[in-house]
Amino acid sequence: MGNNRIFKIILAVACFAAAILNAYRVWKGEHDTMDIVLGVLFLLAGIMYVYRLRKEV
Template sequence: MQNRRPYRIIMTIICFVFAALNAYKIVQGNYSSLDVFLLVVFLAFGTIYLFILLRKKNDA
């Protein structure tokens, strides 16, 4: 099986960066319901990737 660790690290960082950008937009007050939805989605995917990274690291 391929080593997907670098891919997962990059995807985790990207998800949290996009979540932070959406959170910044929400804090400024100029947001729509799509921004809130994307914040939740990016946080969820970032958390899932982080969980997978930490789980695989502990299994090895």
């Protein structure tokens, strides 16, 4: 399948962007419990992709 480095970078950026959007909704006060859970999950997924990228080098 080859090197998926660019794909992992795109996924990491997308995960961090989704986590930031969820954090913004929580900060504004327009949130429910699911927004908090999704924000944490997207943050963990972004950290996982960054870890995987660093491990390849």
